[in-house]
Amino acid sequence: xxxxxxxxxxxxxxxxxxxxxxxxxxxxxxxxxxxxxxxxxxxxxxxxxxxxxxxxxxxxxxxxxxxxxxxxxxxxxxxxxxxxxxxxxxxxxxxxxxxxxxxxxxxxxxxxxxxxxxxxxxxxxxxxxxxxxxxxxxxxxxxxxxxxxxxxxxxxxxxxxxxxxxxxxxxxxxxxxxxxxxxxxxxxxxxxxxxxxxxxxxxxxxxxxxxxxxxxxxxxxxxxxxxxxxxxxxxxxxxxxxxxxxxxxxxxxxxxxxxx
Numbered sequence: 001x002x003x004x005x006x007x008x009x010x011x012x013x014x015x016x017x018x019x020x021x022x023x024x025x026x027x028x029x030x031x032x033x034x035x036x037x038x039x040x041x042x043x044x045x046x047x048x049x050x051x052x053x054x055x056x057x058x059x060x061x062x063x064x065x066x067x068x069x070x071x072x073x074x075x076x077x078x079x080x081x082x083x084x085x086x087x088x089x090x091x092x093x094x095x096x097x098x099x100x101x102x103x104x105x106x107x108x109x110x111x112x113x114x115x116x117x118x119x120x121x122x123x124x125x126x127x128x129x130x131x132x133x134x135x136x137x138x139x140x141x142x143x144x145x146x147x148x149x150x151x152x153x154x155x156x157x158x159x160x161x162x163x164x165x166x167x168x169x170x171x172x173x174x175x176x177x178x179x180x181x182x183x184x185x186x187x188x189x190x191x192x193x194x195x196x197x198x199x200x201x202x203x204x205x206x207x208x209x210x211x212x213x214x215x216x217x218x219x220x221x222x223x224x225x226x227x228x229x230x231x232x233x234x235x236x237x238x239x240x241x242x243x244x245x246x247x248x249x250x251x252x253x254x255x256x257x258x259x260x
Contacts, residue, residue: 211235
């Protein structure tokens with residue numbers, strides 16, 4: 001009969017259409033997957049090339065850093081050698097000055113006033129010698145071996161020596177030098193005498209150097225086994241932008257040096 005054939009033909013056409021649709025979708029998915037793999041492969045190759053270039057750049061940078069490090073170490077070695085040689089050359093004439101000052105200080109025929117001046121010369125020479133010895137500490141600092149010491153120090157005598165040294169400098173600039181201390185100070189304290197002396201001399205030296213008029217004060221307070229030492233002056237002071245920076249190692253203020 002014609003009706004069953006027509007139904008069969010229609011069914012076959014429907015099955016064919018469905019299969020064709022599924023086949024098209026499958027082909028489209030295959031094409032998309034292939035394109036995705038190709039894009040992913042291209043992106044992987046691009047990232048690989050970028051990584052290779054970055055590694056090469058890092059290697060060049062490491063080589064340049066190593067070269068700069070070697071140059072810096074060589075410069076530090078040369079600097080340390082230069083400092084040692086300069087220290088030796090300065091020590092020779094200084095020992096002669098110190099020796100003559102000691103001889104003159106023992107000469108009883110010299111008037112007392114000149115004796116005081118000779119005593120200041122001798123103490124200043126001793127401090128200069130300690131500063132020259134301190135130059136050798138640079139090598140220890142670079143090697144990370146720098147150490148503070150704890151010695152028995154006669155604090156009163158140390159302060160009097162420093163005051164005698166700087167009172168003359170202050171008077172030469174027509175500055176008032178004021179030294180105030182408590183009536184009772186311990187005879188002996190435990191401290192690194194050389195470092196304490198160097199700190200006080202640096203502070204007082206800068207105070208006198210940057211003060212054109214007025215006065216410089218050295219104030220000492222002692223309470224509860226703690227000594228507080230202050231240096232004050234009527235000079236230009238420290239610029240606000242330098243207050244934090246100057247406490248960093250090897251830093252100094254930007255205040256211009258006073259004219260001679």
